[in-house]
Amino acid sequence: MLSPRTSPTRDIVSLDGLWRFALDTHAGATPWASRLASPLEAPVPASYNDLFVDTEIRDHVGIAWYQREVRVPRGWAGERVVLRFGSVTHAARVYVDDRLVAEHTGGYTPFEADLTGIVRPGTEFRLTVGVDNRLTNVTIPPGTVTTGSDGRDRQSYLHDFYNYAGIARPVRLCSTPPTFVADVTVVTGRDGAAGTVDYRVETAGEAADATTVQVRAVDETGRTVAEAHGSEGAFRIENVILWQPGAGHLYGLVVELTADGGTVDSYTQSFGVRTVEVRGTEFLINGEPFYFTGFGKHEDTPVRGKGHDDAYLVHDFELLRWTGANSFRTSHYPYAEEVLDFADRHGIVVIDETAAVGLNLGVMGGLTGAAPTPTFAPENFGGPTRDVHARHLRRLIERDKNHPSVVMWCLANEPASNEEGAREYFEPLVRLARELDPTRPLTYAAVMFATPDNDLIGDLFDVLSINRYYGWYVFTGDLQAAEQYLEQDLRGWARRFGKPVMMSEYGADTQPGLHSVWDTPWSEEYQSDYLAMYHRVFDRVPEFIGEHVWNFADFQTSAGIHRVDGNKKGVFTRDRKPKTAAFALRRRWRGLDGRRPGPAANG
Numbered sequence: 001m002l003s004p005r006t007s008p009t010r011d012i013v014s015l016d017g018l019w020r021f022a023l024d025t026h027a028g029a030t031p032w033a034s035r036l037a038s039p040l041e042a043p044v045p046a047s048y049n050d051l052f053v054d055t056e057i058r059d060h061v062g063i064a065w066y067q068r069e070v071r072v073p074r075g076w077a078g079e080r081v082v083l084r085f086g087s088v089t090h091a092a093r094v095y096v097d098d099r100l101v102a103e104h105t106g107g108y109t110p111f112e113a114d115l116t117g118i119v120r121p122g123t124e125f126r127l128t129v130g131v132d133n134r135l136t137n138v139t140i141p142p143g144t145v146t147t148g149s150d151g152r153d154r155q156s157y158l159h160d161f162y163n164y165a166g167i168a169r170p171v172r173l174c175s176t177p178p179t180f181v182a183d184v185t186v187v188t189g190r191d192g193a194a195g196t197v198d199y200r201v202e203t204a205g206e207a208a209d210a211t212t213v214q215v216r217a218v219d220e221t222g223r224t225v226a227e228a229h230g231s232e233g234a235f236r237i238e239n240v241i242l243w244q245p246g247a248g249h250l251y252g253l254v255v256e257l258t259a260d261g262g263t264v265d266s267y268t269q270s271f272g273v274r275t276v277e278v279r280g281t282e283f284l285i286n287g288e289p290f291y292f293t294g295f296g297k298h299e300d301t302p303v304r305g306k307g308h309d310d311a312y313l314v315h316d317f318e319l320l321r322w323t324g325a326n327s328f329r330t331s332h333y334p335y336a337e338e339v340l341d342f343a344d345r346h347g348i349v350v351i352d353e354t355a356a357v358g359l360n361l362g363v364m365g366g367l368t369g370a371a372p373t374p375t376f377a378p379e380n381f382g383g384p385t386r387d388v389h390a391r392h393l394r395r396l397i398e399r400d401k402n403h404p405s406v407v408m409w410c411l412a413n414e415p416a417s418n419e420e421g422a423r424e425y426f427e428p429l430v431r432l433a434r435e436l437d438p439t440r441p442l443t444y445a446a447v448m449f450a451t452p453d454n455d456l457i458g459d460l461f462d463v464l465s466i467n468r469y470y471g472w473y474v475f476t477g478d479l480q481a482a483e484q485y486l487e488q489d490l491r492g493w494a495r496r497f498g499k500p501v502m503m504s505e506y507g508a509d510t511q512p513g514l515h516s517v518w519d520t521p522w523s524e525e526y527q528s529d530y531l532a533m534y535h536r537v538f539d540r541v542p543e544f545i546g547e548h549v550w551n552f553a554d555f556q557t558s559a560g561i562h563r564v565d566g567n568k569k570g571v572f573t574r575d576r577k578p579k580t581a582a583f584a585l586r587r588r589w590r591g592l593d594g595r596r597p598g599p600a601a602n603g
């Protein structure tokens with residue numbers, strides 16, 4: 001799905017701002033049919049949970065309603081009018097006046113409603129959105145809703161971040177011509193000093209068959225560097241400037257749809273020329289071995305929850321640069337498109353993850369990992385869950401395929417890959433991902449219960465991403481034992497599969513301001529020592545290709561005795577203040593430029 005962009009033939013009106021807001025329990029039977037009678041207003045984009053001092057809203061399970069009036073620009077007569085949501089978490093029903101115009105499930109990907117002929121340029125309509133935050137066995141991520149004896153619904157889930165809900169990303173009203181560019185795919189390669197570009201353009205609308213497609217690549221100054229004709233084709237960019245980690249050089253592919261000598265539609269798709277490949281136990285970007293330094297992150301900030309915020313976007317990337325991080329994983333769901341656009345422009349490498357987190361009932365078994373009931377059984381996560389997972393994977397790849405920053409797809413976080421049925425569950429998903437995008441390697445983040453001996457799916461993937469907490473959940477406070485187990489474990493994965501191995505999670509909860517001269521869990525020193533121990537091990541494992549600390553910043557979780565106002569494994573606090581470990585990471589990572597740290601680099 002194309003990102004909304006203005007062009008000589010396309011306009012955009014932002015619908016961000018304050019909308020009327022009410023929970024379904026206060027909204028009447030048909031909230032879309034008239035003005036929402038509620039004193040509350042909620043900002044878009046933002047999660048609604050933390051905005052109000054009201055536990056009924058914070059812990060709400062079910063539907064919440066958003067509403068506003070929208071005026072269609074009068075200049076849009078004869079144009080196609082499209083309403084586009086960056087995301088609504090987790091499901092949406094969209095009404096224009098009394099009419100249902102869209103339904104969408106999946107809280108982290110965009111969707112559109114074509115309003116052509118439904119709304120009239122120059123007039124106003126009432127836009128109402130029902131937002132459903134319920135998670136079940138057949139949603140991704142999954143969850144369970146139970147009704148208590150007090151009649152209240154409660155939501156439980158298997159992932160360790162708060163189930164924020166709402167209209168979390170920008171909403172836009174867009175115009176396109178009635179015949180339009182519907183999709184663009186760009187795949188790049190290299191031939192000596194030249195870049196090779198294969199492209200495909202899909203067109204739609206009444207007169208699509210009568211149009212011809214022309215494309216030209218422009219550099220950052222707007223100069224045309226290559227041209228081609230036809231809806232599918234290839235061209236070369238001589239003396240290409242590559243997209244590189246740390247230097248996000250971009251070109252624009254200007255796609256023009258013409259008929260009878262006139263322009264019907266035009267759309268510019270940005271792209272970067274780079275290659276990605278796994279060879280042996282190396283991860284190559286532009287043919288050079290790349291070593292990942294960075295974090296698993298979250299879209300999580302005070303008050304806004306998972307709402308997209310450009311100020312935090314800029315500041316987070318600034319802190320990544322300051323720390324010497326060259327990459328991050330979009331744990332545990334696809335992030336806002338604005339984030340990936342920024343990563344493209346600034347040369348930050350991204351591992352792009354689906355929202356499939358929590359496909360693991362073993363987690364309920366605590367540290368034994370013994371699932372109380374088999375994860376991949378039909379009554380838990382069977383065919384219907386996998387179908388939804390496949391649909392999400394498709395949406396992710398369709399959305400993010402043209403981002404040069406995205407170098408790998410992560411199909412799931414901590415699935416029960418050690419349990420029977422895992423292979424049957426994942427084989428078709430891996431096949432689908434490779435069909436949709438034959439160019440990018442695939443990975444999944446392996447849970448602690450999945451070991452080199454019992455994992456059933458590692459051979460299907462290209463990179464082994466391992467989540468481990470030796471020294472935290474196990475061998476708590478005993479870094480010496482933890483070091484031994486960690487090394488055995490990582491060497492075991494490398495030996496069994498002969499593939500590159502990276503650490504996709506390692507971290508320790510840390511209370512800022514707690515200091516200790518001992519190996520005291522929760523202290524700032526322990527977090528630093530814990531990371532330094534992992535780094536010693538990484539530097540001894542030849543197949544090792546990268547380190548992503550869990551987590552970039554503290555983040556909110558559901559309440560529980562294991563969490564003190566959320567997960568505190570951040571190297572930065574939730575309001576982005578550095579803990580001691582941030583300085584240690586900076587010492588290790590700065591100046592590496594994607595190369596593996598030398599033996600003296602332990603920090």
Ligand code: GCB
Nearest residue numbers: 160413414467505550567569
């Ligand atoms: C994990 C999960 C992550 C949690 C983390 C933790 O393995 O992938 O979502 O937040 O552990 O801190 O327990």
